Amino acid sequence: TDPANSTGGEGSTPASAQTITLGFSQVGAESGWRSANTKSIQDSAKEAGYDLKFSDAQQKQENQIKALRSFIQQKVTVIAFSPVVESGWDTVLKEAKDAGIPVILTDRAVDSADKSLYKTFIGSDFVEEGRKAGQWLADQYKDAQEDVNIVELQGTTGSAPANDRQEGFMEVIGSNAKLKVIASQTGDFTRAKGKEVMQAFLKAHKKIDVLYAHNDDMALGAIQAIEAAGLKPGVDIKIISVDAVKDGMQAAADGKINFIVECNPLLGPQLMEAVQAVVDGKEIEARIVTDETTFTSEQAKEALPTREY
Numbered sequence: 001t002d003p004a005n006s007t008g009g010e011g012s013t014p015a016s017a018q019t020i021t022l023g024f025s026q027v028g029a030e031s032g033w034r035s036a037n038t039k040s041i042q043d044s045a046k047e048a049g050y051d052l053k054f055s056d057a058q059q060k061q062e063n064q065i066k067a068l069r070s071f072i073q074q075k076v077t078v079i080a081f082s083p084v085v086e087s088g089w090d091t092v093l094k095e096a097k098d099a100g101i102p103v104i105l106t107d108r109a110v111d112s113a114d115k116s117l118y119k120t121f122i123g124s125d126f127v128e129e130g131r132k133a134g135q136w137l138a139d140q141y142k143d144a145q146e147d148v149n150i151v152e153l154q155g156t157t158g159s160a161p162a163n164d165r166q167e168g169f170m171e172v173i174g175s176n177a178k179l180k181v182i183a184s185q186t187g188d189f190t191r192a193k194g195k196e197v198m199q200a201f202l203k204a205h206k207k208i209d210v211l212y213a214h215n216d217d218m219a220l221g222a223i224q225a226i227e228a229a230g231l232k233p234g235v236d237i238k239i240i241s242v243d244a245v246k247d248g249m250q251a252a253a254d255g256k257i258n259f260i261v262e263c264n265p266l267l268g269p270q271l272m273e274a275v276q277a278v279v280d281g282k283e284i285e286a287r288i289v290t291d292e293t294t295f296t297s298e299q300a301k302e303a304l305p306t307r308e309y
């Protein structure tokens, strides 16, 4: 039987009664968040009894496009992927559609105007995450008399979380003229680049009051650079980051990160439910948003012992 046949036409076995083959193209292994996300997807696919074809794109769109084409060729039942960047997906998504293979987006969005190219998008509201980061900062400095100099470590250029976390943050802090982003550069969501870029920021700018890092890993790299420069992270430079993975939460509990906006990587169970619904021909929401919270240092201390990832 052909596992790609999810329509269950006359004489064929419906896909729901066959082993479902799920082709999943992951961004890479750039962060603690990503490792937790990969594990969640692998564990949930196993539990659901799906045959998972997993491919790591090493943060390159070209690798992801190759993986998607290979899934189409292999006639998988469903394709799911977390797009490295937002743009440039229309052609390959159209190829999947023409082959009759449904596509589900997880974690990151694409900017395709044609929404029929995918069934649903499961993941966080990154703009809201940026707003939460900005709101904490705006509250902390609401009475500031002097300029507050902010440096920003952005995620991967062109990725949805980098675009959206900047947008939400700027939207909120824009109402206070004292809050000034004096430098903004990509750290590609990795610890190594976070450290490198923070070193450059520290060299170029005498007075840095706040670091806004688009993820914990970059914040953790930056903390190394700040300490190496003889400064106290969380005290001399306030730090806000996104994710709330264990290492980030530990740094928050230690007072080195002041505020973390949670981004939940445990998307596996929701993805498998969506795959089953699509295969069964059920109605599915076009957008499935993940529930998330925030942590101050105190709250991180409390949450750490039971943190799953």
Ligand code: AHR
Binding pocket: 030, 031, 032, 033, 034, 107, 108, 161, 189, 214, 215, 216, 217, 242, 243, 263
């Ligand atoms: O797309 C989610 C982001 O990607 C996470 O915040 C970051 O850590 C990861 O690399």
